[in-house]
Amino acid sequence: MSDPLAGMPHFGRYEMSLSDFENAVDDAVAQIPPDLAASIENVAIVVEERYLPRPGEDPHLVLLGLYQGVPLTERTEWSSIGHLPDKISIYRQAILDLCRSREEVVDQVLITVVHEIAHHFGIDDRTLHELGWG
Template sequence: MHDEVDEHAWLDLDGAAFEALVVDELDRLPDDMVDGLDNVVFVVEDRPEDGSLDLLGLYDGWALTERERYGVGELPDRIIVYREPHLAACADEDELRDEIHTTLVHEIAHFYGIDDARLHELGWA
């Protein structure tokens, strides 16, 4: 039997299956956290531009606290969730769901202007 999980083996989820988990975890977030998101899209990409596995997610845009610099008709800000770094970091689907959830909260917090130091204080970083 092959019940043992190799610590270095990645979870095997293709882009569509991973994206479905991201959508599911988004649906589990509190409404008041998600309802305030304005002009933000969620994107799943395989890896960051540098090809590393170190970065799980990225908020690409202006925080709500800096939106006075925003122009009319701005392209949406993006919250990017990187698939391969998540798969490399997690041993099973439960751990993967937890990590996706944490990444979403972390990046959404950046939208609201909450920095990494404050996230660390709150136990999210």
């Protein structure tokens, strides 16, 4: 997800402890339907404070979440051999910057978790935006 703050007025941010935020992430993961959750393979979901743009990226890039790994649609029978877990990062400060209430944080965390898990299943950003999970 790139720069959700672009073009939006910024009226302040909601403060939430790390443990409360982690609980919101856990709650979002728990909302994934069981049959779909059973298909999530070898993925670590972590909370990080902020995405740090890499060399060559826009230094002002803001991400709410990031999937790093090999989507299930691109894996082969050999993909898991010697392969570290895929990683989904949920960026706490970026989400808090965007939200003004606990409800907004919980909603945005759910959207972000679903968005990044969808990448694990090979769904691209364009499709996610069309489905309302952008």
